[in-house]
Amino acid sequence: MEPEITSTQDNQSKNAHFINGLTPRSRLFLQNHQAWLEQRMAEDFKGDMLEYEQIIRAKMERKLEKKRQKIIAFVRSDLEGQLDSLKATLDAIVADAKKYQWCDHCGKLAILNCCYNFSYCSGTCRLLDWYKHLEICDKYPRIEVKNEGESEKRV
Numbered sequence: 449m450e451p452e453i454t455s456t457q458d459n460q461s462k463n464a465h466f467i468n469g470l471t472p473r474s475r476l477f478l479q480n481h482q483a484w485l486e487q488r489m490a491e492d493f494k495g496d497m498l499e500y501e502q503i504i505r506a507k508m509e510r511k512l513e514k515k516r517q518k519i520i521a522f523v524r525s526d527l528e529g530q531l532d533s534l535k536a537t538l539d540a541i542v543a544d545a546k547k548y549q550w551c552d553h554c555g556k557l558a559i560l561n562c563c564y565n566f567s568y569c570s571g572t573c574r575l576l577d578w579y580k581h582l583e584i585c586d587k588y589p590r591i592e593v594k595n596e597g598e599s600e601k602r603v
Contacts (some may be wrong), residue, residue: 553577563587 470478549558551569553576558567560574563585568574568575 552581 477548517556549561549567551558551573552566553568556569556573558569558573560568562568562574562581565584566577566581570575
C-alpha cells in the first residue's frame, strides 16, 4: 500500500507543478473544462438515477399488481366458498319450508285446508279470506243468482 500512496502523492505534486507551469489563460481553460466535465457528469448521473428510478418503479408496480391479483383471487375464492355455503343453507331452509303449508291470509303455518289451492291457520283467517277464496274455490258448488237487470252472480 505504501507505493500507491506515494504514487498518488507523486501524481498530485506533478499535477500541481503542471498547473503552476501553465499560463493564466490555459489555467482558466482547464478550470472551465473541469467545471463543464463535472456538470456533465452530474447530469449523466442524474439521468442514470432517473432511469434506474423508472426501472425500479416499474418492477415494484409489477410486483404490486401480482400481489393485488393474488389477494383478489384469494378473496374471490373465499367469498365464493361463503356464497356456496349460504346457498346450501338457503336451499335447506327452503326445502324445509316447502314441507309445510302456509296460511293464505296471514302467512302463518296452516292447519286447515279448504281445497287444493288454499290453506289457513285458523277459522278466523278462513272467514276473513272467504269472499276472495270463494271466487275460485272448487270445493263448494257454485250458485248462480239472477236479479232483475243484473248478470249472473256467484254467491
